[in-house]
Amino acid sequence: MRLISGSARLAGVIGWPVGHSRSPRLHGHWLQRYGVDGAYVPMAVAPADFIEVVRGLAKAGFAGVNVTIPHKEAALALCDSVEPFAARVGAVNTLVFRDGAIHGRNTDGYGFIANLRAHGVRFGGRALILGAGGAARAIGAALQDEGVDVFFCNRTAERGVALAAALNAGTVAWDERAALEGVSLLVNTTSLGMTGKGALAISLERAEAELVVADIVYAPLETALLAAARARGLHAVEGLGMLLHQAVPGFEAWFGVRPQVDAALYEVVAG
Numbered sequence: 001m002r003l004i005s006g007s008a009r010l011a012g013v014i015g016w017p018v019g020h021s022r023s024p025r026l027h028g029h030w031l032q033r034y035g036v037d038g039a040y041v042p043m044a045v046a047p048a049d050f051i052e053v054v055r056g057l058a059k060a061g062f063a064g065v066n067v068t069i070p071h072k073e074a075a076l077a078l079c080d081s082v083e084p085f086a087a088r089v090g091a092v093n094t095l096v097f098r099d100g101a102i103h104g105r106n107t108d109g110y111g112f113i114a115n116l117r118a119h120g121v122r123f124g125g126r127a128l129i130l131g132a133g134g135a136a137r138a139i140g141a142a143l144q145d146e147g148v149d150v151f152f153c154n155r156t157a158e159r160g161v162a163l164a165a166a167l168n169a170g171t172v173a174w175d176e177r178a179a180l181e182g183v184s185l186l187v188n189t190t191s192l193g194m195t196g197k198g199a200l201a202i203s204l205e206r207a208e209a210e211l212v213v214a215d216i217v218y219a220p221l222e223t224a225l226l227a228a229a230r231a232r233g234l235h236a237v238e239g240l241g242m243l244l245h246q247a248v249p250g251f252e253a254w255f256g257v258r259p260q261v262d263a264a265l266y267e268v269v270a271g
């Protein structure tokens with residue numbers, strides 16, 4: 001067991017609920033691996049208490065926190081400064097407390113791009129993003145920053161259209177999601193395919209041979225979509241890597257070490 005000192009650096013994750021979060025395991029592995037004098041703890045905080053708790057943690061000497069569902073928009077509102085990407089996305093998932101101020105970042109887009117890069121994906125062409133929630137927004141904006149032509153395809157058409165308008169992207173009707181001609185990257189950002197949720201019904205019949213299929217659902221690790229893509233010989237990229245990579249900037253900001261995403265970390269967090 002690793003012991004911490006009286007001057008240990010502190011961080012954690014705030015959610016409601018938070019018991020499902022894999023972040024304590026993830027950061028705990030890195031703290032141990034790099035021998036950091038620090039701790040990363042889960043905190044279940046109700047929405048009504050969120051602001052008070054965050055301000056309290058900053059006063060208590062925490063280096064910062066991750067925020068997850070349902071706090072990502074509320075976190076943006078209480079920041080003293082916000083990085084431009086997070087402002088564009090309208091949500092933060094990483095807070096850094098420094099010099100009495102709260103700085104907000106959104107590392108989901110970074111995590112998605114870094115994971116695809118780690119799988120050898122090159123960016124360009126057209127991406128079809130299924131979904132129009134918070135994750136879709138961060139991923140769409142990050143892909144645009146890589147020069148990709150982004151299209152959103154969402155079950156609730158108005159939500160997809162509103163997101164596309166906000167990011168100056170295109171839209172595809174939900175019933176047209178299998179029209180994959182000319183698409184170089186297909187991303188599932190809906191919760192479909194997740195254990196306990198419904199299946200994502202999409203045919204890959206019309207996929208180009210070079211199509212990359214990415215799923216950000218990571219429970220199960222191998223979704224039906226990824227299995228179908230592999231069965232067709234397409235390049236499939238799993239979602240757990242995004243979760244691992246999105247944690248890198250926060251860990252570095254709080255604990256002063258830029259951590260590596262490697263097979264050992266994958267095993268620890270997947271298990």
Ligand SMILES: NC(=O)c1ccc[n+]([C@@H]2O[C@H](COP(=O)([O-])OP(=O)(O)OC[C@H]3O[C@@H](n4cnc5c(N)ncnc54)[C@H](OP(=O)(O)O)[C@@H]3O)[C@@H](O)[C@H]2O)c1
Pocket residue numbers: 108111130131132133134135136154155156157159189190191192194198216217218239240242243244246
């Ligand atoms: N790998 C990672 O690091 C990572 C990071 C963030 C999120 N995620 C995962 O990504 C997923 C989405 O997260 P989020 O925060 O963006 O959620 P969200 O804001 O609640 O958005 C959910 C999206 O899923 C769609 N959806 C839900 N049920 C559907 C159904 N039955 N049929 C069609 N579409 C459906 C919604 O469409 P409507 O608008 O029509 O409701 C919406 O577009 C979750 O599974 C989450 O665990 C993974």
